[in-house]
Amino acid sequence: MALSKSNLGFPVVVGGATTTAVYTVSSSKKSYIRCILIHNVGIDTNVSQTARIYMVPNSGGLAGVATVGNTVARLTLVPDDTVFFEPQYPFTLESNGDTIQVYNEGANGPSGATNDIVVTVLGDKEDS
Numbered sequence: 001m002a003l004s005k006s007n008l009g010f011p012v013v014v015g016g017a018t019t020t021a022v023y024t025v026s027s028s029k030k031s032y033i034r035c036i037l038i039h040n041v042g043i044d045t046n047v048s049q050t051a052r053i054y055m056v057p058n059s060g061g062l063a064g065v066a067t068v069g070n071t072v073a074r075l076t077l078v079p080d081d082t083v084f085f086e087p088q089y090p091f092t093l094e095s096n097g098d099t100i101q102v103y104n105e106g107a108n109g110p111s112g113a114t115n116d117i118v119v120t121v122l123g124d125k126e127d128s
Contacts, residue, residue, distance in 0.1 A: 002126070002127040003032075003124040003125065003126065003127060004124065004125050004126070004127040007122070008023055008031065008033070008121045008122060008123050008124075008125065009022070009023055009120075009121055010120075011039075011118045011119065011120045012102075012118070012119050012120070013116050013117075013118055014051070014102050014103075014104040014116065014117050014118075014119055015104060015106070015114075015116050016049075016104055016105075016106025016114030016115060016116065017104065017105065017106035017114065018103070018104055018106070019054075019066050019101055019102070019103040019104075020101065020102060020104075020119075021056075021063055021099040021100070021101050022036070022099075022100050022101065022102050022119045022120075022121050023093075023099060023100040023121040024063060024097065024098070024099045025058075025093045025094070025095060025096055025097065025098040025099070026096060027096070028095070028096055029125045029126045030092065030093070030094050030125065030126045031092070031093045031094075031098075031123060031124070031125040031126075032090040032091070032092055032123045032124045032125070033055075033087075033090055033091040033092075033093065033100055033121060033122075033123040034086065034087075034090045034122055034123040034124070035084055035085065035086045035121075035122040035123065036053060036084075036085040036100065036102075036119060036120070036121055036122070037082055037083070037084055037085075037119065037120040037121075037122065038051050038053075038075060038077060038082065038083050038085065038102065038117055038118070038119050039077070039081070039082040039083075039117060039118040039119075040077035040078065040079055040080065040081055040082075040115055040117055041080070041115060041116050041117065041118060042079045042080070042115030042116075043079050043080035046079050047079060047115065048076050048077060048078050048079065049076070049077050049104060049105070049106075049115050049117055050074065050075070050076045050077075050104075050105040051074070051075050051077065051102055051103065051104055051105065051117055051119075052066075052071055052073070052074045052075075052102065052103040052105065053071070053072050053073040053074075053075070053085060053100065053101075053102055054066035054067075054070045054071055054072065054099075054100070054101040054102070054103070055070055055072050055091050055093070055098075055099075055100060056070050056098070056099045056100075056101050057070070057095070057098055058095050058096060058097025058098050058099075059097065060097075061095070061096050061097050062097045063097050063099045063101075064097065064099065066101045066103060072087075072091070073085055077117065079115075090123060090124075100121055102117070102119050104116070104117050
């Protein structure tokens with residue numbers, strides 16, 4: 001099995017109080033998530049943001065719904081900061097529709113802020 005040593009996608013903006021799929025398995029290519037970078041773009045507001053990361057199995061081949069049961073991390077980012085979430089072993093996503101989703105708590109979080117966050121997923125996927 002050869003791995004494609006490439007980017008798993010471009011940075012994705014996640015607005016306040018929204019959940020967004022930041023990576024989705026397609027073409028039945030097994031993916032190995034090695035790092036998730038999350039950046040709080042709120043330099044002007046001087047307010048921290050809180051984000052939740054979910055590893056969500058597919059639902060009938062389509063993206064599933066993020067729930068408390070598939071939460072893998074909850075992180076707080078100070079203004080204009082980037083957090084690297086690097087699990088000890090990569091997350092393995094195998095089936096079409098398996099996703100990594102991120103919830104920006106926004107106004108629902110402890111800070112009450114609504115800053116956007118930017119998420120980039122790094123890793124490898126099967127080449128063939």
